[in-house]
Amino acid sequence: xxxxxxxxxxxxxxxxxxxxxxxxxxxxxxxxxxxxxxxxxxxxxxxxxxxxxxxxxxxxxxxxxxxxxxxxxxxxxxxxxxxxxxxxxxxxxxxxxxxxxxxxxxxxxxxxxxxxxxxxxxxxxxxxxxxxxxxxxxxxxxxxxxxxxxxxxxxxxxxxxx
Amino acid sequence: xxxxxxxxxxxxxxxxxxxxxxxxxxxxxxxxxxxxxxxxxxxxxxxxxxxxxxxxxxxxxxxxxxxxxxxxxxxxxxxxxxxxxxxxxxxxxxxxxxxxxxxxxxxxxxxxxxxxxxxxxxxxxxxxxxxxxxxxxxxxxxxxxxxxxxxxxxxxxxxxxxxxxxxxxxxxxxxxxxxxxxxxxxxxxxxxxxxxxx
Ligand SMILES: [Zn+2]
Numbered sequence: 001x002x003x004x005x006x007x008x009x010x011x012x013x014x015x016x017x018x019x020x021x022x023x024x025x026x027x028x029x030x031x032x033x034x035x036x037x038x039x040x041x042x043x044x045x046x047x048x049x050x051x052x053x054x055x056x057x058x059x060x061x062x063x064x065x066x067x068x069x070x071x072x073x074x075x076x077x078x079x080x081x082x083x084x085x086x087x088x089x090x091x092x093x094x095x096x097x098x099x100x101x102x103x104x105x106x107x108x109x110x111x112x113x114x115x116x117x118x119x120x121x122x123x124x125x126x127x128x129x130x131x132x133x134x135x136x137x138x139x140x141x142x143x144x145x146x147x148x149x150x151x152x153x154x155x156x157x158x159x160x161x162x
Numbered sequence: 163x164x165x166x167x168x169x170x171x172x173x174x175x176x177x178x179x180x181x182x183x184x185x186x187x188x189x190x191x192x193x194x195x196x197x198x199x200x201x202x203x204x205x206x207x208x209x210x211x212x213x214x215x216x217x218x219x220x221x222x223x224x225x226x227x228x229x230x231x232x233x234x235x236x237x238x239x240x241x242x243x244x245x246x247x248x249x250x251x252x253x254x255x256x257x258x259x260x261x262x263x264x265x266x267x268x269x270x271x272x273x274x275x276x277x278x279x280x281x282x283x284x285x286x287x288x289x290x291x292x293x294x295x296x297x298x299x300x301x302x303x304x305x306x307x308x309x310x311x312x313x314x315x316x317x318x319x320x321x322x323x324x325x326x327x328x329x330x331x332x333x334x335x336x337x338x339x340x341x342x343x344x345x346x347x348x349x350x351x352x353x354x355x356x357x358x359x360x
Contacts, residue, residue, distance in 0.1 A: 047299065052201040
């Protein structure tokens with residue numbers, strides 16, 4: 001029996017089936033896990049005995065005043081209810097539409113000079129990044145972030161989420 | 163102030179009136195459920211000074227969302243769900259703005275916890291041990307991700323069954339079990355880190 005499966009059973013605090021009990025008896029890792037969890041569980045259960053604070057006098061009246069006084073707050077609560085993500089997604093779509101409408105139609109001509117050389121540099125940088133990633137993988141993510149290549153956005157987005 | 167669960171027919175009528183925009187009908191619901199919500203919020207946030215504000219906000223949210231209450235679950239369960247979500251958001255914000263360190267614990271407290279973790283069946287034989295382990299568990303909870311803290315609180319402090327947790331959190335039973343196990347493992351790992359760091 002795998003240790004993780006055993007631990008998932010023993011942590012429930014029920015009577016152990018014989019196979020599980022035998023495993024725990026012979027496995028120091030699971031024995032230690034069970035001992036630590038029993039300590040933590042006992043401490044968590046002890047927290048049940050703490051009395052919660054009492055609502056102070058006039059609590060209901062204060063809630064009702066807040067309902068009367070703050071229709072704007074209720075509107076905000078409604079937005080919270082339907083989900084901020086929906087609002088953000090709509091804003092993003094609107095922003096993208098705006099960008100599409102505002103950008104000049106692309107043609108065969110580009111302005112010469114600095115912008116063109118920057119474009120070439122960016123292409124070179126993005127090529128070298130692909131090579132770096134191909135050899136060393138994510139270890140070179142610092143270089144990816146600091147490079148001027150447009151290919152960095154995906155990488156930095158990934159680092160943002162934890 | 164009403165403390166027990168209100169008569170279901172009265173409750174249904176108050177909810178119907180609230181849905182039709184009569185705010186006054188919300189007052190008896192606040193009266194009936196405030197103690198229960200105070201208790202839940204206190205178990206989650208464990209900071210007495212913050213509880214009342216959070217409970218007010220939860221009732222505000224409940225009133226704003228009352229149109230969506232469809233009596234599929236009891237009003238109490240529906241309100242619990244709002245309370246748990248609100249506490250989850252609060253804990254997430256708290257965790258990113260506040261870090262708790264183990265070494266904030268006194269030397270004596272650390273010694274008591276160490277003794278306790280070697281003999282858990284003893285369950286804290288004296289009050290100093292109990293205080294020390296209580297102190298440690300509060301720190302472990304404060305350090306835990308909000309998701310772990312919510313599910314462990316529901317299971318071990320609120321004493322809810324896996325089925326109830328699944329209903330309150332809107333998760334599948336299997337997901338609740340997986341998350342519970344993950345939360346316990348993480349907390350044990352955190353305890354080990356504390357023991358190793360000493
Ligand atoms: Zn094992």
